[in-house]
Amino acid sequence: MILVVGGAGYIGSHVVKELIRRGNEVVVLDNLTTGHKQAIDKEAIFIKGNLGNKQDVSLIFEKYPVKAVMHFAANSLVSESVVNPLKYYLNNVVATFTLLETMLEYGIKKFIFSSTAATYGIPEQIPITEMTPTKPINPYGQSKLMVEQIVKDCAIAYSLEYTILRYFNAAGADETGTIGENHNPETHLIPIVLQHLQGQRKRISIFGTDYSTYDGTCIRDYIHVTDLAKAHILALDAMLISKGNIHRTYNLGNGQGYSVRDIIRKCEEITGRKANIHYAERRTGDPAILIASSANIERELGWQPSYRLEDIIKTAWNWHKNHPHGYEKGSVRGSYTYES
Numbered sequence: 001m002i003l004v005v006g007g008a009g010y011i012g013s014h015v016v017k018e019l020i021r022r023g024n025e026v027v028v029l030d031n032l033t034t035g036h037k038q039a040i041d042k043e044a045i046f047i048k049g050n051l052g053n054k055q056d057v058s059l060i061f062e063k064y065p066v067k068a069v070m071h072f073a074a075n076s077l078v079s080e081s082v083v084n085p086l087k088y089y090l091n092n093v094v095a096t097f098t099l100l101e102t103m104l105e106y107g108i109k110k111f112i113f114s115s116t117a118a119t120y121g122i123p124e125q126i127p128i129t130e131m132t133p134t135k136p137i138n139p140y141g142q143s144k145l146m147v148e149q150i151v152k153d154c155a156i157a158y159s160l161e162y163t164i165l166r167y168f169n170a171a172g173a174d175e176t177g178t179i180g181e182n183h184n185p186e187t188h189l190i191p192i193v194l195q196h197l198q199g200q201r202k203r204i205s206i207f208g209t210d211y212s213t214y215d216g217t218c219i220r221d222y223i224h225v226t227d228l229a230k231a232h233i234l235a236l237d238a239m240l241i242s243k244g245n246i247h248r249t250y251n252l253g254n255g256q257g258y259s260v261r262d263i264i265r266k267c268e269e270i271t272g273r274k275a276n277i278h279y280a281e282r283r284t285g286d287p288a289i290l291i292a293s294s295a296n297i298e299r300e301l302g303w304q305p306s307y308r309l310e311d312i313i314k315t316a317w318n319w320h321k322n323h324p325h326g327y328e329k330g331s332v333r334g335s336y337t338y339e340s
């Protein structure tokens with residue numbers, strides 16, 4: 001049994017789907033503040049609760065033979081973290097402390113943690129490797145880096161095994177089109193562009209056209225959410241057979257950068273629709289270029305991204321076309337093993 005904390009969220013729900021596809025038994029813990037119940041695969045057991053509540057977590061470990069924990073649950077809006085840092089330190093750091101403490105009490109010592117490129121801040125070198133210094137520039141990035149440090153200290157003190165995965169720009173949707181990206185508010189570029197091209201937004205704002213990049217707009221490394229999910233499965237498999245010695249941190253990106261203008265152009269091409277663009281000021285805290293080197297996970301776990309930008313946008317468009325209002329107006333049908 002694998003416990004997926006935050007399995008109702010965007011990335012967590014895609015990982016749950018991959019786990020179920022290959023026959024794992026999965027229990028999802030999620031408080032549904034940002035996640036969606038309909039996103040959880042109907043084969044998974046769903047517990048509505050908080051990772052920061054010791055009783056909620058203990059009940060799961062009492063009842064199910066959990067071998068490893070994957071932790072996706074977090075607040076992840078950079079701008080919100082700047083104005084409300086305590087929310088981020090509470091929900092991302094303090095809550096994770098309780099999860100880890102309870103895991104260790106029950107002797108569960110295999111942990112996969114969702115981290116982020118935001119831990120690097122404004123990097124001095126591109127592509128970014130795991131050796132690039134971590135210097136977060138906002139409380140969101142700080143909160144993730146703090147948890148990384150806690151996890152590493154627990155590894156030394158309590159022989160916790162961990163794999164930390166630092167995601168670059170997750171995008172796209174499961175090929176079945178049954179689950180996809182549905183944030184509220186939505187702040188990410190690809191869903192915003194697609195929502196605009198669907199007629200849900202009047203225009204798209206490009207935040208800054210004076211960056212020192214080939215077209216003046218920011219460059220990012222977009223990675224398909226299913227490729228991310230597959231990396232978690234490889235990490236899990238390595239941990240399930242290990243004898244207590246896995247302590248790894250990996251970047252996860254495609255290794256290719258696309259500008260904001262590139263993304264808009266590609267979305268226009270795939271949808272056959274024309275965007276109405278508004279040029280806006282830079283968004284605070286946006287580095288000009290973020291591109292990952294994922295060479296370490298490729299070499300050590302044999303991971304390879306299989307979706308190119310075109311497929312990322314096509315699968316995202318498939319999801320948006322069929323779920324213009326996200327999960328709100330019904331998407332995944334089926335019954336759930338619902339416990340609360």
Ligand code: UDP
Binds near residue numbers: 169189218260
């Ligand atoms: N961006 C933009 N307009 C939007 C949303 C995002 O120009 O409406 C830009 C943003 O400034 C960044 C890039 O698109 O340079 C990717 O932003 P996103 O929020 O998707 O991911 P981030 O890289 O911030 O994690």
